[in-house]
Amino acid sequence: MSTPTLYLPRDSRLHHLHPLTKLALIGLAIVAGATLPVTLWVIAVYLLILMPLAAWGKVLPAFLRSSLLLIWPFALSLTLIQGFFAPGEHILLQLGPLSLKLEGIQLAADYTARILVWLSAVILLMLITRPDQLMLALTERGLPRQIGYIILTALQIIPRFQQRAETILDSQRARGLETEGNLVKRLRALVPLVAPLILSSILELDERAIALEARGFTRAGPRTSLTTLKDTAPQSAFRWLSLIVMLLLILARAAGWMTA
Amino acid sequence: MIRLERFSFTYPGEDQPALSDLSFEVPAGQFYGLVGPNGAGKSTLCYALAGMIPHYFKGTLSGSLTVAEIDIAQSSLGELAGTIGLVFQNPFNQISGSRFSVRGEVALGLENLGVPRDQITDQVDETLEQSGLADLGERSPFALSGGQQQRLAIASILVMQPAVLILDEPTSQLDPVGTSEVYALLHQLVGQHETTVLIAEHKLERLAEFTDNVLVLNQGRLLANGPPKTVLTDPLIEEIGVQPTRYTQAARQARARGLILKKDEFPLTLQDAQEFFDDAAV
Ligand SMILES: Nc1ncnc2c1ncn2[C@@H]1O[C@H](COP(=O)(O)OP(=O)(O)OP(=O)(O)O)[C@@H](O)[C@H]1O
Ligand SMILES: [Mg+2]
Numbered sequence: 001m002s003t004p005t006l007y008l009p010r011d012s013r014l015h016h017l018h019p020l021t022k023l024a025l026i027g028l029a030i031v032a033g034a035t036l037p038v039t040l041w042v043i044a045v046y047l048l049i050l051m052p053l054a055a056w057g058k059v060l061p062a063f064l065r066s067s068l069l070l071i072w073p074f075a076l077s078l079t080l081i082q083g084f085f086a087p088g089e090h091i092l093l094q095l096g097p098l099s100l101k102l103e104g105i106q107l108a109a110d111y112t113a114r115i116l117v118w119l120s121a122v123i124l125l126m127l128i129t130r131p132d133q134l135m136l137a138l139t140e141r142g143l144p145r146q147i148g149y150i151i152l153t154a155l156q157i158i159p160r161f162q163q164r165a166e167t168i169l170d171s172q173r174a175r176g177l178e179t180e181g182n183l184v185k186r187l188r189a190l191v192p193l194v195a196p197l198i199l200s201s202i203l204e205l206d207e208r209a210i211a212l213e214a215r216g217f218t219r220a221g222p223r224t225s226l227t228t229l230k231d232t233a234p235q236s237a238f239r240w241l242s243l244i245v246m247l248l249l250i251l252a253r254a255a256g257w258m259t260a
Numbered sequence: 261m262i263r264l265e266r267f268s269f270t271y272p273g274e275d276q277p278a279l280s281d282l283s284f285e286v287p288a289g290q291f292y293g294l295v296g297p298n299g300a301g302k303s304t305l306c307y308a309l310a311g312m313i314p315h316y317f318k319g320t321l322s323g324s325l326t327v328a329e330i331d332i333a334q335s336s337l338g339e340l341a342g343t344i345g346l347v348f349q350n351p352f353n354q355i356s357g358s359r360f361s362v363r364g365e366v367a368l369g370l371e372n373l374g375v376p377r378d379q380i381t382d383q384v385d386e387t388l389e390q391s392g393l394a395d396l397g398e399r400s401p402f403a404l405s406g407g408q409q410q411r412l413a414i415a416s417i418l419v420m421q422p423a424v425l426i427l428d429e430p431t432s433q434l435d436p437v438g439t440s441e442v443y444a445l446l447h448q449l450v451g452q453h454e455t456t457v458l459i460a461e462h463k464l465e466r467l468a469e470f471t472d473n474v475l476v477l478n479q480g481r482l483l484a485n486g487p488p489k490t491v492l493t494d495p496l497i498e499e500i501g502v503q504p505t506r507y508t509q510a511a512r513q514a515r516a517r518g519l520i521l522k523k524d525e526f527p528l529t530l531q532d533a534q535e536f537f538d539d540a541a542v
Contacts, residue, residue, distance in 0.1 A: 005360075132360050153357035207353040210312050214346040215356070215416060216372035219338030226367035226380050 005155055006066070006126040014057035015128050019137035021235045024242040025053065026125040031246040033117030035253040039106070042113040050120050059127045066127075067120035075112045082108040131155055137229055261424055261456040262286035262309060266323035268480075269304065269313055278304040280480040281323070286473075288423075289454040291446070293467035293488065296477035297501035302460040303348075305477065306428040309458065310346035311337055328423045342373050345417035348428040351409035354416070355401045362404070362412055363388065363397040369420045383419050391415040391445055407438025411445060418449065425449070427459040431466070439463065443470055464492050464505045468528040476502075493526040507533035 009015070014022070032045050054063035088103030125134075135148040212218075252258045263285045270277040278301045286292050296302050307313045314321055315337045325332045328343050348354065359365040366387055370380045388394045391411045396404065401412060410430055417425065427446075431439040447470055449455050461467055467474055467488050474491045476484040478500040484491045491497070493508050504512075507527045514520045514537075527533040 130360060132358065132364065135358075149356075149358050204350070204353050207348065207350060208357075210307075210316060210346070211348070211354040211413075212356060213312065213316060213337045214310060214341060214344075215369035215420070216338060216341035219341055219372055221338075222374040224371050224374050224377055224380065226364060226371060226377060226384070228377070 005131055006062075006123065007130050008059050008062060008127050009130075010058040010128075012057045012128075014053065016230070018229055018231045018235050019129050019134040020141070020231075021239055022125055022129050023134070023137075024239040026121045028242045028246060029121040030118055031249050033114045033121070035249040035258070037253070037258045039110040039113050042110070042117055045117050046113070046120060050117070050124055054124055054127070057124075057128045059124075062127055063120065063124055066123045067116065070119050070123070071112065071116045074115050075108075078108040078111050079105060082111070133227065133229060136225060136227060140229070261288040261290075261328060262458065263326045264323065265325075267308070267325050268320075268322045269308060270320045271304075271317070272319050276480070278319075278480050279308065282480075282482050283323075284475060284482060284485055286456055286458060288456050289450065290456055290472045291450045291470060292456075292458045293471040293474040294458060294460040294477060295462070295464065295467065295474060295492070295497065295502055296460075299479075300477040300500075301480040302477055303428050304480075306346065306348070306426050306458075306460055308332070309424070309426045310344050311335060311340040312346070315340075341369070342420040343423055345420065345422035345425045346428070347410075347414050347417055347425070347430050349430065349432050351406060351413045351433070354413035355409065356416075360400060361398050362393055362401055365401045365412060366393075366416050366419050369416055373420065383421075387415050387419040390448070391418065392441070405438065406434050407441045410434060410438060410442055414442065414445060421453075422455065424456045424458070427457070429460050429462065432462065439466065446470065462502075464488075464502075465529055468492060468505065476500075489528055489532075493528050505529065507536075511536055 029045055029050055032049075033042055036042050036045070051060065051063070054060045083100045083104040084098050086101065086104035086107050088101030090102035091099045092102055092105070093100040131152055135143070135152050139145050139148045264282045267279060267282045268277050269279040282305070294302050294305065304313065307317060308325060309327060309332075311327075311332045313319065314333060315335075321333060330340065330343065332340070356365060356368055359368055363384055366384050367380050370383060375383070385394075388397055391414060393408065393411060393415055396408065401409070404412060410433075414425075414427075414430070425446075431442050434442065443466055446457055446459070450457055459467075459471070471488055473486065474484075474488045475482060476491060476497060483496065483500065484494065493504065495512075498504055503509075504526075505528055507530060511520070511526045511533065520537075527536040
């Protein structure tokens, strides 16, 4: 069983950047995706920034696979909804009372491009950043430790709970429980599944909390860290610059300086 | 190293105490076993020794409990971490979930104690070596076998170099190989670091092999405190619902059927049993 995160260890310059620098890069792409006024510019962010970054990080195939896999449901539903229901003049196709309109397709393309940039920016961050290092970077900058802990644990523990649910389901099924059939039947079947799951989870929460206590989790006083995050002056400068660019983009959009 | 004087504890809302009027001592560097039927209070005693009672589980206490010269009730869990280590049954629940490598997991306790980084590195390496996990340092803690996970749980505590190590049925979810791995590690620990160890355990043969002394608990009371050979072959433990080893059972059967007459001391381990039946055959 490996760690259920997207992270792909690679020996690349991108991987070695400080997690906050990667976060700044990704933040920049997300803000650009939200504020750029022209659809083509948004697509350019994906093609000319995110894809080359992924290639630099030696994760391009995984990046393309995940981002394209996640985007098509959005693309499809947006095209159908906007294409048929957004107001517009240019009718491309008449299907009885429904008409597919060019304006709707353009709107759908614009939304899809933006969602693609957001999703793929986050995917890229997850592909190139170890979650524990990202949390370390954030807690070093003041994120409460408990919150960092909860996020990290959720990443690793939730898939285990899914496994456990499967196991319980299997054993209930072996005892003749209905897991197929109509909705009422299946909902009723959930009760004996959920009860042991919740019960064992509560008991385990105690054990987990005790195990952490025994290792000084709530101890007062200074802490140290085995892993060090390498940071450099240019990276810090880059992060400040990114922040300024992000603010400028938002300001420009809000003030209407950028238009198609 | 561990000293209880008339120590009692009652969980909130219960009328019966879970531990009642316990008095015993465990000298430094000794390896103690703790046996008793289900519900005897073994886990409760382990929690009390590690300070989880009264600092995590509330309830009514009386008498006194000191470990490593610390009055547990007057201390805090933060202070106790690193001095008293606690390991329990399910290795999965002892993995923090916040570290992505075995190395990182072992380091967590030292990070929380604020130990300088160089020292963490040294101590983690040494502990990984000692627990036979050196080759697995970069592995995800979740990608280990049960025995390896339990050794990781123990290593994560050992790295803090506790004076006292309390284990609550640490091998109950492990197969014989995993169990042997854990005991081998504990045995080495007592020998080399003079750690005081107290282990709650159902597998009497392991206690026979490794411990200096065994405590028997029933309904929260201490029934016996003595060397494994005497305590674990005593018919008393069967009366309270602890199953004796199969060697003891076989010998007792043989005697009940009149096959053996002269012996009144029963064997505990395979080796004892061989001697026992050899003698009896003459
Ligand atoms: N959190 C709790 N609240 C109330 N009562 C409890 C609690 N935990 C345990 N008890 C009770 O205290 C008594 C001792 O339980 P304990 O878990 O210490 O026994 P044990 O010897 O560890 O048993 P086992 O062999 O099953 O692990 C039992 O009667 C149990 O029901
Ligand atoms: Mg118990």
